[in-house]
Amino acid sequence: MKRSKLIQHLTKNGCVLLREGSRHAIWKNPSNGELTAVPRHSEIKDLMAHKICKDLKIQLP
Incomplete structure (x- = not known):
């Protein structure tokens, strides 16, 4: 996954x-403090992207 796509996903989820x-x-996820x-x-592996989303407690891309 491109880093820019992951950044867009993170900002879209707050x-x-x-x-x-x-x-x-x-x-940081301000809603829960994670x-x-x-x-x-420039490229982030899918497993790493899933871990980042899981750490922040947001939905997976």
């Missing part, structure tokens, strides 16, 4: 970007 690091970006790291690769 998640916000907390900060950008050199290798990861930290995203945090997760999103790698800064």
Whole structure:
């Protein structure tokens, strides 16, 4: 999955970007306070995308 598609999915589900690091970006779901790291690769494997959504407790893409 393209990173841009995952970012669109996260923002559509109400998640916000907390900060950008050199290798990861930290995203937060304000409704439940959950945090997760999103790698800064152009392609993110589907299993990783599912884990990110599961960590933030949002629906899977």
